[in-house]
């Protein structure tokens with residue numbers, strides 16, 4: 001049921017790409033559904049000098065694809081105000097505070113404030129400090145801080161940042177965004193696990209052979225070369241999104257589905273992920289960078305030729321790793337993960353590969369070597385959402401040939417259109433004060449500890465890169481990582497293209 005939540009949104013970085021692409025459209029969807037209605041106002045801030053009218057035009061443009069009526073545009077954008085702002089200038093915070101108080105009164109917001117930092121992390125500390133010292137936080141309503149990733153660049157910088165923010169906001173007021181946690185099917189992982197006894201009773205090392213998580217992207221770095229070249233796939237995707245998905249898959253069932261209980265279990269799971277030493281990193285984690293390549297009629301340039309990227313860049317655009325979770329449930333089960341840019345297809349999916357039957361009773365006599373295909377539960381996160389289960393059946397006809405069949409449930413396009421965008425969900429959660437789908441400091445800290453050693457090991461050595469052509473599913477070492485343990489990636493979107501001659505072998 002929708003409810004008209006009262007709040008003032010102060011968006012730092014209000015002229016930026018994230019605000020335009022994600023925040024304003026998400027706010028509009030919430031507005032349309034009545035989750036925010038009469039009692040909300042938005043202040044956009046950034047260095048540029050913009051008028052309220054110009055800001056409203058930009059906001060109107062950002063929601064065009066949602067096909068608003070003229071009336072809707074006017075009603076919605078009339079809640080938007082712009083204040084040019086230098087984040088280092090104390091006096092300018094006072095101006096911001098005065099505007100905030102005025103809007104609070106005008107829209108009867110009861111002092112509820114949501115500060116959204118959609119800017120480079122180096123400003124997070126100073127902004128939080130000023131919000132507190134210049135009393136833009138209120139005593140009456142709630143004051144919450146939403147921050148975007150990256151949260152630090154390693155454990156040490158993350159801790160420093162947390163310390164700075166913590167001087168102004170308490171942990172329960174801090175909402176660290178990991179937009180994967182807003183995705184419908186990521187949230188559905190818990191429903192699949194804890195709502196179905198047939199899965200939860202098998203969810204352990206006795207029945208599961210391996211867990212595979214793929215976050216593949218077909219795009220390159222687009223206009224973000226400057227940022228990405230400093231970050232790389234490990235920090236951009238593994239430290240946050242991938243380890244969050246790992247924790248949801250690996251956690252123990254919470255006693256009750258509450259924010260605190262879930263968080264405790266996620267943190268426990270992350271703390272059980274083995275922290276490698278350098279030797280183990282070399283054996284269990286591989287990286288890659290894309291070179292030129294083509295897929296069908298499309299040719300792509302190499303990463304090093306992308307704008308903003310150093311010509312001899314060693315930055316990885318691909319990571320594959322085996323993580324081990326040293327606890328009673330998961331001992332010995334590899335969690336294989338991979339992510340990369342310019343791969344064959346965009347797709348996020350999880351494959352839970354179950355152990356084969358102890359023996360293949362359908363084998364030829366004297367043939368002790370055959371195994372039946374494994375049962376696989378696949379959770380599709382995007383672009384389609386849903387899940388499938390691969391089971392073995394009998395092929396129709398003579399003899400007794402086993403034929404894997406797939407029970408497939410994917411959401412129809414209609415459902416997908418209605419599926420709330422990740423940011424919309426997360427903003428609404430934050431308005432309601434529900435931090436379940438945000439990352440707690442302990443999770444961030446533990447994730448950095450897991451990836452820091454990988455980064456340090458890699459920084460000591462150069463890799464022969466580029467080592468995979470754009471359009472492929474990554475470097476050979478990512479396939480070898482599984483093969484050397486008798487496993488293989490379940491999802492192979494490249495095979496189809498190779499068979500059609502559209503991708504080189």
Ligand code: BG6
Pocket residue numbers: 179217236237348
């Ligand atoms: C972001 C990364 O966090 O996630 C991007 O910074 C990446 O590099 C993006 O492209 C992927 O998100 P999604 O929702 O498109 O899978």
